[in-house]
Amino acid sequence: MQQIILLIESKGKVKASSGQSNSERMPWIEVQGSEMAFVGAPLSSPRLRVTHLPYELITTGLRQKRAKIIYVARNPKDVLVSYYHFHHCAAMLETPKDFSDFFERFLDGRVYGNTWFEHIKTYYSHRDDMKILYVTYEDMIQRAHRQPDADVVEHAKFHNMMQNPCANYRQIPDTVINQKRGSFMRKGTIGDWKNLFSVAQSERFDKVFQEKMRASPFHLNGTCPRSCQK
Numbered sequence: 001m002q003q004i005i006l007l008i009e010s011k012g013k014v015k016a017s018s019g020q021s022n023s024e025r026m027p028w029i030e031v032q033g034s035e036m037a038f039v040g041a042p043l044s045s046p047r048l049r050v051t052h053l054p055y056e057l058i059t060t061g062l063r064q065k066r067a068k069i070i071y072v073a074r075n076p077k078d079v080l081v082s083y084y085h086f087h088h089c090a091a092m093l094e095t096p097k098d099f100s101d102f103f104e105r106f107l108d109g110r111v112y113g114n115t116w117f118e119h120i121k122t123y124y125s126h127r128d129d130m131k132i133l134y135v136t137y138e139d140m141i142q143r144a145h146r147q148p149d150a151d152v153v154e155h156a157k158f159h160n161m162m163q164n165p166c167a168n169y170r171q172i173p174d175t176v177i178n179q180k181r182g183s184f185m186r187k188g189t190i191g192d193w194k195n196l197f198s199v200a201q202s203e204r205f206d207k208v209f210q211e212k213m214r215a216s217p218f219h220l221n222g223t224c225p226r227s228c229q230k
Contacts, residue, residue, distance in 0.1 A: 001072050001135065002026050002050050003167050004156045009046065012151030014164065021166050026050050029058075052113055055122040065131050071123055074137035075221060076116045077193035077205060080106045082186070084196070089182030091175055099196055107208055117212040124216060138190050138221070158188030 002022050007014065029051040051058070061067060084102045087093045093112060096102040102111075109115030123132070144153055154160060161167040162185055169177065169184035177184055197205070209220050 001070060001140070003161055004140075004152060005048060005070070007152040007155055009048070012155070014151070014155045014166075019166070021169070021171050023169065023172070029053060054114055054119050055126055063126070063129050065129070067131065069130055069132040071120075071132055071134050072137055072140075073120055073134060073218060075190070075193070076209065077197065077202070077220070078137075078190065079116055080205075081193045081196050083111065085182055085186055086184075089178045089184075091178055100201075103197075103201055107205070117209075120218060121213070121216055124218075141188075141190055158185070161185060 006022060006025055026048040027050070029049050030053055062069060080103065083106065084096055084099060087096050087102065096105075105111050106116070109118065113119065123130075124134075144157055155164070165171060170179060172184065174180070193202075206220065213220075
């Protein structure tokens, strides 16, 4: 989504970044001032930012409809697996003991960012307070395969982003992401959880999801019905 928004802003011109990485052109709110953050004068309009912060930590302006928000949701099973692999290369995160241990930590919310369930439910419960559009990762992937070869669509495809030094996060210092232990962009597929989850873990996750997300319109397969879109 970060790549899509930047491409739309540059009218599909992938070389419009002048050598700046995506993390410089659209910085992470929670890492301002770090090695990954934008350095220099304030960005001119449109001011673009990206974040993983929970609702409780976002700025007041976002809660007062002073900005537009795109919330990207994803099948939490794939989120868990992606996060597990990211923990192996992210210097600021604890290296997992093993997958089973990380699985338990993720379900309990004992990972950076708290629980996936509360994150998505809290934003949804405050949806009328914000200008927010819900999009799913799965829908973006599937739509990309059905769209004509427009510049934005083509340059936002995973295999092309992997080759783009401004988009693949390989410029990030090893003190932040250890490129020898893994990469920021790994697979970009749907359903990779099936390669790590045991049958018992999958069934347990399904049960927890049904309990915690009973009142939510989000589905485990990553779809979001029209009731959560504006």
